[in-house]
Amino acid sequence: DAGVTQSPTHLIKTRGQQVTLRCSPKSGHDTVSWYQQALGQGPQFIFQYYEEEERQRGNFPDRFSGHQFPNYSSELNVNALLLGDSALYLCASSLYPGGKNIQYFGAGTRLSVL
């Protein structure tokens, strides 16, 4: 039973470029959340997708956008990259909405913006 998978594992971009990160949820899960974790910090919620719609959004600018596909996989897009976007990007999957709603995470994508 595959867990949450993310690609790529590492990425190096320059300022102003655009990046797309990908996530496949755990088998049986229908909801995907994205978090940004800067070095030495806890994760910060970016947004959550369910039924191909953004259901909740954290305090991130419009440069951050996402998409969820019919097979529940998801993409995170970041436009006009800034140095401050360098971080570990974590994807989490869960079942919507009820019960304990445990979020299970992938190993993340480490993005470096030069």
Added chain:
Amino acid sequence: AQKITQTQPGMFVQEKEAVTLDCTYDTSDPSYGLFWYKQPSSGEMIFLIYQGSYDQQNATEGRYSLNFQKARKSANLVISASQLGDSAMYFCAMREEGGNNRKLIWGLGTSLAVNP
């Protein structure tokens, strides 16, 4: 405002001993969930244990238990019989259940080192 506080940046424990990692939280929502995750150097967040605000008993999962003191708004993680593989960052997180909220709010984490 919702907030998670972890006051121990780093902790050391001898192998086979127990260790307590502190977590306090702040929320005005009467319904919430508390979570602990482990993050090894590889980066993956590994779910350890969950406690609901209305749960009467403290949660336990194998060697992990959660010391939930609702009046004091604390949710400390207790790891019994520490193992070398327990060395990692540990994060406490909270989700308010009201208003269809779905996001987790996280603390800054505690780095645990298990000494042989």
